[in-house]
Amino acid sequence: MPVTIDNIEIAALIDSGSSINVISQQLFNSLPEHYRNSFKSANEKILLANNASINIVGTARIKIKVPTGKHWLHVYILSQTSNPLILGTNYLFTNKIVLDFGVSVPANSEFFMWSKLGKNVLYGTQxxxxxxxxxxxxxxxxxxxxxxxxxxxxVPVKLMNVTNEPITIQRGKVLAIFKVLDTDYSITSLEPDNGKMQSVQNVQLSHRTENESDDSKFLSYFDIPSHLSDTENQNLVSVCSQINVCL
Structure with missing residues (x-):
């Protein structure tokens, strides 16, 4: 999280596994004098996540500026830290900060997510x-x-991550575009008919138009990426047309 102490900009680490706020001795020594004057020596130890203990150099009070406002912190000063400034749960609870990590889709996997629609879409609408x-x-x-x-x-949205790395979906983002079905569309189910109602069905969808060529109908089953150049688009359409002939 971006943090500013006076004119010093820092990337602070939010650690939900730590109950205290920690600052490195090197960073603390670089702060303005009025912060260094709040230093109090301490003869204590703290327990790290790996069960090792470390001596505390001292404590102090500093004022930080974050995107949501300005806050005073009670910090423990350590000679060595994994991050120059670590904000623990005490800071989160005191300032009513809620963590929002989004959702991670594992590598090489399919994933279902429920997506909220606008209030103008009625229950039961397909x-x-x-x-x-x-x-x-x-x-x-x-x-x-x-x-x-x-x-x-x-509505349920079926996602697929075909990469070798997990991909995080941030909260509040648009997962899919929902279009109400009407008589302008024809649907062919690709799922086996087992007599059960499905919440999600893989389909082939196309607009009904008269005198539509086989190639146009076949291409309507795919979403052609909009970022392709004209040449790349034509090459992709050509390949799809050849596949259609083979099928």
Whole structure:
């Protein structure tokens, strides 16, 4: 978290496993004199996460500036720290700060998330979810799927991470674009018919148009990335058309 102490900018570490605030001796010694004058020596030890104990150099009070405001801190000064400034749970609770880590999608996996819709979408409405710009940007695939709005005004979104690294979805981001199904669309289910109602179905979706060519209908089953150049787009369309002929 970005923190400023007077004119010194620091990337502070928020540690939910620590109950105290810790500052390195090197950083403390570089602070203005009025902070250094608050120093009090201490003959104590603290227990680290690896069960090792370390001597405390002393304690002090400093004032930090964060994006949400300015706060006074009681800090423990250590000769060596993993980060110049570590903010513990005491700071979080005192200043009513809520951590928001988002959701991590594991590498090479499929993942379901429930996404909230606007209040104007009625319970039971059927629609189709397609990929959002945010999902494309962070590298996640969104399954084109028919979904039904539940009583909590939410729909399930099926995501896929095909990379070798986990991808984090920040809270409040748009997971998918929801479009209500109407007579302009035709749907072919790709799921086996087992007689059970599914919340999510993989589908092929296309607009109904007269005199539509086979290639156009086949290409409508795919979302062509918008960031491709004209040449790349034409090459991709050509490859898809060749696949259609083979099928």
């Amino acid at each position: 629609g189709i979810c397609t990929s959002s710009d945010y999902m494309n940007k962070i590298g996640l695939f969104t399954a084109k799927a028919v979904v039904s709005v539940d009583q909590k005004n939410s």
